[in-house]
Amino acid sequence: xxxxxxxxxxxxxxxxxxxxxxxxxxxxxxxxxxxxxxxxxxxxxxxxxxxxxxxxxxxxxxxxxxxxxxxxxxxxxxxxxxxxxxxxxxxxxxxxxxxxxxxxxxxxxxxxxxxxxxxxxxxxxxxxxxxxxxxxxxxxxxxxxxxxxxxxxxxxxxxxxxxxxxx
Amino acid sequence: xxxxxxxxxxxxxxxxxxxxxxxxxxxxxxxxxxxxxxxxxxxxxxxxxxxxxxxxxxxxxxxxxxxxxxxxxxxxxxxxxxxxxxxxxxxxxxxxxxxxxxx
Amino acid sequence: xxxxxxxxxxxxxxxxxxxxxxxxxxxxxxxxxxxxxxxxxxxxxxxxxxxxxxxxxxxxxxxxxxxxxxxxxxxxxxxxxxxxxxxxxxxxxxxxxxxxxxxxxxxxxxxxxxxxxxxxxxxxxxxxxxxxxxxxxxxxxx
Numbered sequence: 001x002x003x004x005x006x007x008x009x010x011x012x013x014x015x016x017x018x019x020x021x022x023x024x025x026x027x028x029x030x031x032x033x034x035x036x037x038x039x040x041x042x043x044x045x046x047x048x049x050x051x052x053x054x055x056x057x058x059x060x061x062x063x064x065x066x067x068x069x070x071x072x073x074x075x076x077x078x079x080x081x082x083x084x085x086x087x088x089x090x091x092x093x094x095x096x097x098x099x100x101x102x103x104x105x106x107x108x109x110x111x112x113x114x115x116x117x118x119x120x121x122x123x124x125x126x127x128x129x130x131x132x133x134x135x136x137x138x139x140x141x142x143x144x145x146x147x148x149x150x151x152x153x154x155x156x157x158x159x160x161x162x163x164x165x166x167x
Numbered sequence: 168x169x170x171x172x173x174x175x176x177x178x179x180x181x182x183x184x185x186x187x188x189x190x191x192x193x194x195x196x197x198x199x200x201x202x203x204x205x206x207x208x209x210x211x212x213x214x215x216x217x218x219x220x221x222x223x224x225x226x227x228x229x230x231x232x233x234x235x236x237x238x239x240x241x242x243x244x245x246x247x248x249x250x251x252x253x254x255x256x257x258x259x260x261x262x263x264x265x266x267x268x269x270x
Numbered sequence: 271x272x273x274x275x276x277x278x279x280x281x282x283x284x285x286x287x288x289x290x291x292x293x294x295x296x297x298x299x300x301x302x303x304x305x306x307x308x309x310x311x312x313x314x315x316x317x318x319x320x321x322x323x324x325x326x327x328x329x330x331x332x333x334x335x336x337x338x339x340x341x342x343x344x345x346x347x348x349x350x351x352x353x354x355x356x357x358x359x360x361x362x363x364x365x366x367x368x369x370x371x372x373x374x375x376x377x378x379x380x381x382x383x384x385x386x387x388x389x390x391x392x393x394x395x396x397x398x399x400x401x402x403x404x405x406x407x408x409x410x411x412x
Contacts (some may be wrong), residue, residue, distance in 0.1 A: 008171045009329065012179050019186045019245070022202055035202055038183075042209050044285060045176065049220040050279035051229050054212075054236075057351050061236050065344035072337050073198050073247045077254040100238065103185040110177045115171045117173050118213050118223045124280060126229060131359025133226045135367045136169060140292075142370060145237055145352065146377040152223045152241035153345045153381040157390055159248035160338050233352075240348045244341050251337065 008048060028074050032067065039063050050120065053127045111130035173221040197250045197260040201243065208239050234266035290318050338390050 006076035018037035025031045039062045134142055183206055206212025212232040219228025254260050309395065346411060360367035387390055 005171045008369030019183055023186045023190045047282050049216045051283055054229055054232055061240050065288045068244055069247055069340050077260050079277045089193045098186050099189050104180040115173050117221050118219050127355050128358045134355050135363050139370045145271045146374040148241055149345050150377055152244050154239050156244040156248040156341050159252055167335050237348050240344050
């Protein structure tokens, strides 16, 4: 058992345990905080997989941005004095059965397939090669992403502002 | 115990995907549904990066994961704005009770 | 079989350091919790001298303005993330590589200009009611 394996199992356990808390917790705030651990664990996975820039991006965008946005959403959509912070579930049993079957099928396929696995090469850092790839092969996608972000910014600000004006 | 390889990462990501699916189907709160979607996107991202790493396929997998993260940020911003408007109209965000397009 | 035990990038070594620091602190806190005596009395568990008694629930409803600011933040956060690899690599491509990034920036600056024009970046503060000291002083002298 090497160091790599120990780190992998540590973060795998962290991701799975906090993933179950995210899905199962009654309190939405607990779910959001467990999501933090899931996202940090996934960032560590990226680093273990040799994608160091993606790990940093995961920390910056997911942990620093999306999670905060979700927490704002929780804080904005709960009654001031009520105990509305709890949340219910429905169709638990049938969906549990369906998802269990689905997962079992997925795991069967994954473990039974003989994946073509090559001993990976570790490059030093991927930021510069990602940039070269971005300009060389994905420059159109890069510009389209700018347009998508512009649309998201204007659309979401418009939606949120309408709300603001009528209050 | 075998050396950690592609299969280990795929197993973790598929379990994570199932958890996200469960949250999307079962939970009533719209923000929890969003969290489920984020879990599913993240599990897909793990798959991209794992295949790119263990297949020596170059950086295309990482580029895809990067684009998915960017789109997830845009999606979360828009979705939360919509959720806030739903809250303003219905005073709750239980997705199974939001069944009117117009009052 | 790879004999190098650490198959990690440079950043992976930093990851190991981060894990070790977390584990170190956790072990310290846990051991202290095991060893130290715990005899809370009513006096001890009151809020310390300069603290205030808490009022109400921490789960308050925020002002929606915070959401708009967070939204603008996340979009430009993503923009910065995408500009990092571009900034490292555009020199290899000369002018076209530079133009790719600049047009990306220009498109996003349009969004910035829109926000600015629409007044989403303004933050109107609540104006505190300051008493008019000059008139009060006249009354005080009497």
